[in-house]
Amino acid sequence: MRAYQDMVFSTAVRLTANPAQAEDISQEVFLRAYESFENLRTSPKVGGWLKTVATNLTLNHLTRHRKRWRLFSEIFSEDSREDELESAAAVFDTVLTELETDERSALVEQALKRLPDHQRLPLVLYHYEEMPYQDIADRLGVSLAKVKTDILRGRVAMAGLLAQSGVGAPSDRPRLPPNTRGAQS
Amino acid sequence: MSSRNQIDEKLERLVGQVLREQPLQRAPNSLEARVLGELAARARLPWWRRGIATWPASVRIPVIAGCAVCVPLVWILSLWLAGHMVTVAAGPLASLRDAARAATSFGTLTAHIIQSVPREWLVGGLIATATLYAALFALIAVGYSLLYPRAQYSKAYLT
Numbered sequence: 001m002r003a004y005q006d007m008v009f010s011t012a013v014r015l016t017a018n019p020a021q022a023e024d025i026s027q028e029v030f031l032r033a034y035e036s037f038e039n040l041r042t043s044p045k046v047g048g049w050l051k052t053v054a055t056n057l058t059l060n061h062l063t064r065h066r067k068r069w070r071l072f073s074e075i076f077s078e079d080s081r082e083d084e085l086e087s088a089a090a091v092f093d094t095v096l097t098e099l100e101t102d103e104r105s106a107l108v109e110q111a112l113k114r115l116p117d118h119q120r121l122p123l124v125l126y127h128y129e130e131m132p133y134q135d136i137a138d139r140l141g142v143s144l145a146k147v148k149t150d151i152l153r154g155r156v157a158m159a160g161l162l163a164q165s166g167v168g169a170p171s172d173r174p175r176l177p178p179n180t181r182g183a184q185s
Numbered sequence: 186m187s188s189r190n191q192i193d194e195k196l197e198r199l200v201g202q203v204l205r206e207q208p209l210q211r212a213p214n215s216l217e218a219r220v221l222g223e224l225a226a227r228a229r230l231p232w233w234r235r236g237i238a239t240w241p242a243s244v245r246i247p248v249i250a251g252c253a254v255c256v257p258l259v260w261i262l263s264l265w266l267a268g269h270m271v272t273v274a275a276g277p278l279a280s281l282r283d284a285a286r287a288a289t290s291f292g293t294l295t296a297h298i299i300q301s302v303p304r305e306w307l308v309g310g311l312i313a314t315a316t317l318y319a320a321l322f323a324l325i326a327v328g329y330s331l332l333y334p335r336a337q338y339s340k341a342y343l344t
Contacts, residue, residue, distance in 0.1 A: 005212040005216055005217065006211055006212050007209055008212070009209075009210060009211075009212035009213070009216065010209040010210040013210055014210075023213055023215070023219070026216055027220050027223065030216075030220045031220065031223060031227075034220075034224055082188070082189055082192060085193065085196055088196055089192060089195050089196045089199055092196065092199035092200055092202075092203055096199065096203060096206075101206075104206075105207055105208055108203055108204070108207055123200075127200060127204040127205070128204060128205075152193070152196075155196050155197070155200045158200070
């Protein structure tokens, strides 16, 4: 369990952005693993199994509370401008080239945590879990176009949050999308 | 390839690289103790309060066999009971038929009343209802757009 607990917890906390919920989900993952102990003990795919169960349990947990905002987030979604994308790319470039690993890690996790659910979920599934767009759309029960828009806007919003944390020059700061502005001050 | 697509791809590559290089987050120290505690609590439960898959074979097999016998038995018993009750309950069934007839008459009466209402009133009522629903929906949408960022703000700082 010690070998995998950080991986399971990271998977859950990046999706939920809530350490308490992530701990509950991690506990459930390991209890299920214990139930399948005989099969898993000799399996070389135990890490993959735990990650899949952690992702599925987290998504099930979030889906229960997600239906009420889904409709309105569809209505208010909008496209990103080219200059926003350029500024966002510049911020991530700075993060990669200028920040020390520890500082970068803390800032990125903090920014990810502050993204709204409808942007963080597809972003994490795409970049961490390496799920294709269509699989994310099917899993979250939204359209393919919405997944693509939310991921794109999530990247821009995350760059905005990183810029607010002091990454990059002030003139490089991208304009933040309206649905994340409340989390900045 | 357009400039927009190039920027999209660059941003995707950079974000992917930043996120992939993130180290795993440390699980709380309490997690292991919680899991072990829950396993111990489950181990203390008597066998009949755990899942049937963990029951002793000497109990599980007779229970499964009993269930397999019960299903057709209940089906046959239900058919026999239904046939028996139709004979016994002929009187009450007649009363039920009368009640159904009365309900049908009431429905017919209601339909006549609705037909006697001018068509303009009905259409007007439908339009008014639809308008009120649309206004309510617009109100909720405006409320959501105003309040949702605030909810995100609260959530980000509470968690």
